[in-house]
Amino acid sequence: CAHPSAKPESAVSPYACQRRTTLDNHNKIFTDALEVLAENLELCGNQGPSLAFRRAASMLKSLPAALRRLEETQHLPCLGEHSRAIIEEISECGSSSRVEEILNDERYRTMKFSQGNSSHIFFRQCKSLVCHSISYSSALVAGFLFYEDISKPVSRTEASALKIIVEEAVICVNPSATVSITGGFRRGKEFGHDVDFIIKTPEAGQEDVILPAVIKRFKSQNILLYSDLQESTFDLRKLPTHCFEAMDHFSKCFLIIKLKREQETDARAGKDWRAVRVDLVAPPLERFTYALLGWTGSTLFLRDLRRFARLERGKLLDNHALYDKATNTFLPAKTEEDIFAHLGLEYIEPWQRNA
Ligand code: ATP
Ligand code: MN
Ligand code: MN
Structure with a gap:
């Protein structure tokens, strides 16, 4: 049960476009490891599983402080079994054996070079x-x-x-x-x-x-x-x-x-x-x-913005337009604020889009 004086923790959104992600990353030790795993899977052609690690890393980047206890991860979105296991291992041992293995793998090094x-x-x-x-x-x-x-x-x-x-x-x-x-x-x-x-x-x-x-x-x-x-x-x-x-x-x-x-x-x-x-x-x-919104990125921020528009708002977004499926209309936008407003989202500044 919660400590009486503990502030109710505002829930972290599973969508990167509902998180403010600055370059101030308090969980670099975990996100670096998760990104090595993601990159290794990408180099092997496993885009799906790779994205899961990327999402986990991206969510951790948005946290206002470093993870201290593993129980904290119970309430966090975007963490699968694998990501949790990696975080646990790093918290306990300082590093992940799987990540070390990849970093020392000749194949990873060669692939990284040639691709x-x-x-x-x-x-x-x-x-x-x-x-x-x-x-x-x-x-x-x-x-x-x-x-x-x-x-x-x-x-x-x-x-x-x-x-x-x-x-x-x-x-x-x-x-x-x-x-x-x-x-x-x-x-x-x-x-x-x-x-x-x-x-x-x-x-x-x-x-x-x-x-x-x-x-x-x-x-x-x-x-x-x-x-x-x-x-x-x-x-x-x-x-x-x-x-x-x-x-x-x-x-x-x-x-x-x-x-x-x-x-x-x-x-x-x-x-x-x-x-x-x-x-x-x-x-x-x-x-x-x-x-402008599309080319500002980050890639993961834009990916989630588009997913959010489609799944939560019934709208289609890409680098060219925002289309409302309910009214069959294109929504005009003079500023980026207009686009976030069309989607019923709080405005996220460019420097908070480093998801
Ligand atoms: P870096 O600092 O490493 O260059 P970056 O975020 O600027 O990182 P880029 O690859 O330059 O990454 O891409 C910037 C943004 O432009 C990304 O959001 C990407 O999705 C978008 N983008 C890049 N190339 C294209 C393209 N050909 N068509 C559509 N969008 C693109
Ligand atoms: Mn570019
Ligand atoms: Mn660039």
Whole structure:
């Protein structure tokens, strides 16, 4: 029975979109372990079980303090038998034998190397360079240098420097367009694996022409190392999709940009720049807010927001729109607050979406 003076503990929601998850993680010892288990399962192709560990880790990240007693977990959502057992083992022994085993496993290390995000980009990068370059050897040498660079995290300072470059190019193409940083940096992260930007164009149709023009400008400035432009397949009448993994239909591009360094920190003589992964998305104005919400993430926050909309509110949400199945209407949104309000949710700030 509860201690008379104990405050009634406000229940933790099973939905990430009803939790405030800042970068201040009080349960890192548990969440790191659970994320290793999740990653290992992902590398083996077991997406379902992997998501269970990700959800458990995400829930723990939202707690205002470190777990002290195991009984505390009894009242917490998102914890399955496996996650509980791992938490128990770590509380008692300081580490989990299964996690240690994975970390020392040759297969995990190799898989992580060959399927990790940056190496994936590296292989795509090499393929593209070899196809387009006149000199195979210099393309491969360049590819190797990019691999080193893009495996390194991008700092907030580097993200700000890139914002100036992207803004300059965008405004040069269309003076009425604006650029905002999105993704992890909008959520307040100090480092990222890339830098994500969303472009707002006030005139209809501009979103389709702006990215090719920006890419052309980067090329002429000699700072474009790689580009993969995906033209818009957006259709205003299309209903939001159930499938979370589906890419959105906006005009977007995945780039590798040459960023000048402030000082020459690189040992190799003459290399005064580093390669950085940059994503740009240009949605049509009337769907800008949905695109901004979707690209701000985190991935798990958005996954739960969409699940909540569908299961608890009978509405379909994706990066393009929010659709009310009861009235068969699209719900317009000027601000992100509007979207949360449509869903009957308390507003969660970008820096509280680090689920
Ligand atoms: P990091 O700091 O490691 O880059 P991040 O949260 O910024 O972390 P990203 O992979 O850059 O992660 O993605 C940012 C957000 O944009 C995520 O919510 C993701 O779901 C969304 N996103 C990324 N690429 C696409 C895409 N092609 N289509 C739709 N949404 C995307
Ligand atoms: Mn990112
Ligand atoms: Mn990205």
